[in-house]
Amino acid sequence: MKLFEKPLSTDQLFKGRVITLRRDMVELENGSVTSREVIEHPGGVAIAAVDDNDNLLMVRQFRYPFAAALLEIPAGKLEYGEDAFACGKRELEEETGHVAGFYHPLGQLLPTPAYDNEIIHLYFAKNLTETHQHLDADEFLAVEKIPFEKVVDMILKNEIRDAKTQIAVLKTKLLRDQGVL
Numbered sequence: 001m002k003l004f005e006k007p008l009s010t011d012q013l014f015k016g017r018v019i020t021l022r023r024d025m026v027e028l029e030n031g032s033v034t035s036r037e038v039i040e041h042p043g044g045v046a047i048a049a050v051d052d053n054d055n056l057l058m059v060r061q062f063r064y065p066f067a068a069a070l071l072e073i074p075a076g077k078l079e080y081g082e083d084a085f086a087c088g089k090r091e092l093e094e095e096t097g098h099v100a101g102f103y104h105p106l107g108q109l110l111p112t113p114a115y116d117n118e119i120i121h122l123y124f125a126k127n128l129t130e131t132h133q134h135l136d137a138d139e140f141l142a143v144e145k146i147p148f149e150k151v152v153d154m155i156l157k158n159e160i161r162d163a164k165t166q167i168a169v170l171k172t173k174l175l176r177d178q179g180v181l
Contacts, residue, residue, distance in 0.1 A: 002029045005036070013037075018077065041118035045088035046075035046109075048168040049100060049125040056151045056169065057096045057128070061141035071144070071154075072162045073169070075120070084121035092125060094134040096143050101127030104181055106171045111163055122168045124181055148172075 005026040014021040020040040027033050049057040056073070063070045076091035078084060085103070093099050106122035135141070146154075152173050154160045160169075175181045 004029060008033065037115055039112075039116040039118070041077075041116060042080045042082075043078045043084070043119040043121070044075055044164075045078060045084050045091060045121045045123070046073050046164040046168055047088050047092045047100075047123050047125050048073050048106070048165075048172045049092055049096065049098060049128060050148055050172075051098075051126075051128050051145065053145075054148050055145035056148045057092075057098060058144045058146055058151070058165075059095050059141045060144055061139075070162055071160050071165070073165045075164060078121075085123070088121065088123050093131055094136075095139075095141060097131050097133040098128045099131055100125035101129070104175075106168055106175075109164055109167055120164050122164065122171065124168070124172050124175070126181075 005028055008025040008027055010025075011023045012020060013023055018041065022038050022040065024036045024038060025033060026036055051057065058071050059074050060069050060071050062068070074092050074095040076087060076094070078087050085105075089099070089103075102125065104124040106124055109120040109122060111118055111120060133143075148169075151160065151169055155166050155169055160166060172181060
């Protein structure tokens with residue numbers, strides 16, 4: 001088994017401000033031909049930032065597809081070609097009004113690899129200094145400081161459903177428990 005699909009053709013179906021949707025025709029390893037719909041996205045960055053009192057900086061913001069305000073760690077969209085670490089530092093300050101003196105990479109997350117090429121880069125941050133927020137004109141969110149262990153418990157109780165938040169927080173918990181962070 002080769003576990004490979006050979007691209008044959010591509011049609012762009014939609015190009016928006018954030019995503020592009022395309023339909024590819026592919027040949028499977030058994031010779032049959034089928035289509036794949038792919039959402040192209042520049043990727044993003046998310047930061048699990050913990051203050052000196054062991055509170056995790058969280059943001060609550062309205063997420064239109066779910067018609068609800070969700071609790072998440074600070075995050076933002078990359079511009080094509082932008083450095084992920086620089087984007088993460090910028091987003092932390094823009095959204096929460098804090099800069100960090102220490103960062104540790106937590107890896108990358110592929111949120112929906114069946115139909116989306118988005119990659120989210122995850123970081124842990126500490127040694128925070130308060131500055132001020134720099135929200136975009138169309139960005140509305142509330143910053144909340146929640147004890148780190150309470151956030152872990154909220155994740156385990158499914159009170160925080162955002163994938164990037166779950167993964168970054170639980171990776172941070174494991175690394176802290178192992179003495180790495």
